[in-house]
Amino acid sequence: MDLMEMLSHATAEFDLRLRAVTADQWANPSPCDEWNARQLVAHVAGGNRMAVLLLAGASLEESLVPLKTADPAEDPLSSFTESAAAQIAAFAEPGSTERVCHHAMGDIPGAQVLAFRIGDLTLHAWDLARATGGNEELEGELVAQLWSDLSPLAQVIPHIGMFGAGPSGTVLEDAPLQARLLDLVGRRP
Numbered sequence: 302m303d304l305m306e307m308l309s310h311a312t313a314e315f316d317l318r319l320r321a322v323t324a325d326q327w328a329n330p331s332p333c334d335e336w337n338a339r340q341l342v343a344h345v346a347g348g349n350r351m352a353v354l355l356l357a358g359a360s361l362e363e364s365l366v367p368l369k370t371a372d373p374a375e376d377p378l379s380s381f382t383e384s385a386a387a388q389i390a391a392f393a394e395p396g397s398t399e400r401v402c403h404h405a406m407g408d409i410p411g412a413q414v415l416a417f418r419i420g421d422l423t424l425h426a427w428d429l430a431r432a433t434g435g436n437e438e439l440e441g442e443l444v445a446q447l448w449s450d451l452s453p454l455a456q457v458i459p460h461i462g463m464f465g466a467g468p469s470g471t472v473l474e475d476a477p478l479q480a481r482l483l484d485l486v487g488r489r490p
Contacts, residue, residue: 302442304415308392310440311422312385315345318429318436319381327377331432332488333425334465338432339373342381345425347371349384352418353391355402356411364403388418420447424486437490444479451485458485 302310319342327339336344350367372380391397398412406413423443430437451458459467465487472484483490 302446304398304412304419305389305392307419307443307446308389308415308422311419311426311443312389314426314440314443315422315429316381316385318426318433319378321435322377322429322433326433329432332428338429339377340371341425341429341432342377343371343373343375344368345422346375346377346380346384348418348421349381349388352414353384353387355404355414356391356394356397356400358400359403361403361405365405392418416450419443420450423447424483424488427483427488431488431490439479441478444482448478448482448485451482455485458487 322338327337329338331338331341333341333344347367347370351364354364354367392411392415398410398415400411401408402411402414404414404417423439424447427437427439429435454461455468458464464485467487468485469489472481474481480490
């Protein structure tokens with residue numbers, strides 16, 4: 302599966318969990334300590350908008366505005382759906398993966414931003430499912446790709462501040478890949 306297909310699949314994974322949220326679940330805490338379910342969706346929509354800005358040549362400061370101003374009061378489904386469609390369209394533009402983007406991790410190619418977005422959508426799909434009692438089983442190809450991308454970083458993950466405490470060291474090497482991935486990125490299923 303190529304990266305654009307992976308983006309579509311990761312978007313669908315998040316959308317599936319989002320559409321299952323009931324009105325009484327929006328205030329449920331998520332595995333991301335600082336967010337409830339509604340705030341988690343606002344964060345993901347803000348990340349989608351950030352990627353669109355990065356691909357359009359925005360500065361780091363300009364691209365962070367959607368994350369800093371993500372409004373949990375917006376309709377979560379509309380906010381996500383609109384931002385996800387814009388993100389897919391931006392990455393579908395010719396040359397988008399070769400563009401230099403001024404990301405918080407430094408100047409990186411659009412392909413790296415795309416990989417980050419695939420990871421964010423996939424992992425936050427699990428977070429939303431966990432927060433709302435939804436289906437936590439993630440698509441196997443997405444899990445395998447994220448594991449391939451992130452497992453070499455196991456020693457630094459606890460220090461970069463994006464994945465909580467990082468790996469616990471308690472998940473066995475023969476555990477299912479999704480369990481190992483979630484543990485790697487600080488989730489404790």
